[in-house]
Amino acid sequence: MKTKVFLFLFLIVSFLQTNAQCAMCRAVLENEEGQAAAKGINDGIVYLMSIPYIIVFSLGFFIYWKYFKVKKK
Known part of the structure; x- marks a missing residue:
């Protein structure tokens, strides 16, 4: 049970740090100065x-x- 909880929390935390832009979007948005649109x-x-x-x-x-x-009853 502890491993399932740990795995779930790890997946949630790692999900928050993902970068999901495709290569085309990233190339266009990296040229911007403030990077606000990219974020x-x-x-x-x-x-x-x-x-x-x-x-x-x-x-x-x-x-x-x-x-x-249902199975427990």
Whole structure:
């Protein structure tokens, strides 16, 4: 159980440090002086990428929870 919690926390922390820009976006946005648009684009990409993972995780957790709730009774 401790390893599952540790793995989950590690994945969450490592997910926060990702850079999700494609090569074309990065090349165009690196030429900008303030890098504010590059950070905004990167945050938007990470946000859009995280939504499907959250949905799939929630669905999997719900199915897992329902299965073991019925099995224990």
